[in-house]
Amino acid sequence: MATPESSLPSRSVIPRLATAFVIGVVSLTLEIAYTRIISFKLFYYYTYFVIGLALLGLGAAGAVTSLSSRLRAIDPVRLVRRIAPIAGVLAVVGYVVVARLPTDVNLIWTGSLGQAAGQTLLLLVMALAITGVFFGVGLVFTSLVVGQATTMRRLYFWDLVGAALGCLMAVPLQAWIGPPAMVLASAVALAALGPALAGVERERSWGAWAVTAAVLLGAIGAGQLKVLADDTKTLRDTDTVLAGDWGPVFRVDAVELGDLVVLHHDGLWGSSIWRYDGTRATTARFDTDVRQIPYAAVGEGPRVLIIGAAGGNEIMASLTYGASHIDAVELNPITVDLLRNEFGEYTNHVVDDPRVNYVQGDGRTFLARSDDEYDLIWFVAPDSYAASNAATAGAFVLSESYLYTQEMIETSLDHLT
Structure with missing residues (x-):
């Protein structure tokens, strides 16, 4: 039987509430960041694809936790200490898969049967990678909810506060560090819940520390990888990008082409910067x-x-x-x-x-x-x-x-x- 909330020591309740808050921040940050990454990699309307996969991952985690008597029998904080670092690993691996998977979704509709099947399979792999990220996030939160249902209202409140903060920070973070860094920072924050909770409970957890360190190193390495744009896009991986960055509206990449610089907006030719000095040489056109x-x-x-x-x-x-x-x-x-x-x-x-x-x-x-x-x-x-x-x-x-x-x-x- 679940322990009434009022009888839980404050030291036991606070880590749960803090975890719910962090999960709220992480889940919304991940979701918004992935909508931007997928808009660049594929096309903007795949935003709905990301939202659907996020809901699928969170929902699947809830179902697994609810149906598993083994998971419910473990102390919630101890369970989160074990799951959170693994969820961080899933987040880093999922990002690498999404970033580096070569795609040409146009072939699903215009290619041969074999090409369509191959691209559909790649899209499925990408979908599983994104779903896995949110499954890990959902498993952490639902472990708290199912394991200590009497704190549900407070847990949900702090989860919503965290989610609201994640939404508020989304645009500034996109302008400051960019969506890839948002995903990888969220992965590290998720993994760090393991050793953080172990510290609060005054227990040693070298395994959690080791996995968190691996997630941090993996995130640093993954941050050096370029996100491959779909082959349908005008931006090619072989292009020399002179300048550009992620932004809250779209990513901009500047590539020189003769007497002009092409500005690729989320991987598509969106505008141009022409060489100009006001003379006939640059205005005759x-x-x-x-x-x-x-x-x-x-x-x-x-x-x-x-x-x-x-x-x-x-x-x-x-x-x-x-x-x-x-x-x-x-x-x-x-x-x-x-x-x-x-x-x-x-x-x-x-x-x-x-x-x-x-x-x-x-x-x-x-x-x-x-x-x-x-x-x-x-x-x-x-x-x-x-x-x-x-x-x-x-x-x-x-x-x-x-x-x-x-x-x-x-x-x-x-x-x-």
């Missing part, structure tokens, strides 16, 4: 560019707002066509940093031109807060994903555009001269 059409209609020296300025091509076009002032808004901070710093000389510091106000932020919010009027408001390819290949285009019907709403159109019209 705009002579036959369709971008000149709206400028022919608005007259001399227009004031322009560019939403989605990305690598600055539209800024260069606007300057070439005689814009007197340009507000250029770009959502992704990684792209903004690349244009301002790494490729500043490459573009002759075009964003520092006195006619240019290059802003990192949300275009809709910027426009709503602005009192300025413009001759031209330029939405740069907000629905360009619709032109993706046939294997991926259909899924983009799920992608809602907040720039194509009635309110946004009305706001834009209100800001036109």
Whole structure:
């Protein structure tokens, strides 16, 4: 029979509550980080794939714990001490599998029967790797719940507090250390529960310490591995990436291609940074560019707002066509940093031109807060994903555009001269 919560020594309850809190942080951090990693490796709509596998792993762990009388007979804290380091190992191994598994999911739909079967098998291996991570996390938490059901309300409360903190930290952590490091740090935190609980209980647990040390070393090694993008993506493992990083919006990788630098957004060609110095040598391409059409209609020296300025091509076009002032808004901070710093000389510091106000932020919010009027408001390819290949285009019907709403159109019209 379970011991009533009120009769448990505080020293016995607190480790359980602290463990529930850590599990809450770890589980949400892992889930959010994996949605970003899979968006880069495969495609953004596989986010639902990750969420489903996370729920499967957590649910399976609950079922196993509930059905196993052997597990329920072990003291919860002692059980967690044994399981947590193993769960940390699963998390590191799972990450390595996901990161390095070569895939070409396009072949599932367009390849031969053998190719489709092979890619489906690889996708299944990846699914098992992700499910295994969350199975380990779930096993730790359900061991606490089933082993001491009378503390359920408090355990669940602290688990929710941890999950809320994991959500709050997700965006800053993606910008600071990136999703791969989030996964690996979570693995180390999970494994460390073993020796931490042993210390609280004043018991020696050299095995838990050894496994945790192995997880730490494995995480450091795994952190050096690149995440392989699917072969359907335009970014290749053989490409020389000049600069780039993970961000909360998408990962950006800059690869030189002739007279321009291609910006791959989550592994797909998303934008470009062109070599620019304001002379004919770098602006002649705009002579036959369709971008000149709206400028022919608005007259001399227009004031322009560019939403989605990305690598600055539209800024260069606007300057070439005689814009007197340009507000250029770009959502992704990684792209903004690349244009301002790494490729500043490459573009002759075009964003520092006195006619240019290059802003990192949300275009809709910027426009709503602005009192300025413009001759031209330029939405740069907000629905360009619709032109993706046939294997991926259909899924983009799920992608809602907040720039194509009635309110946004009305706001834009209100800001036109």
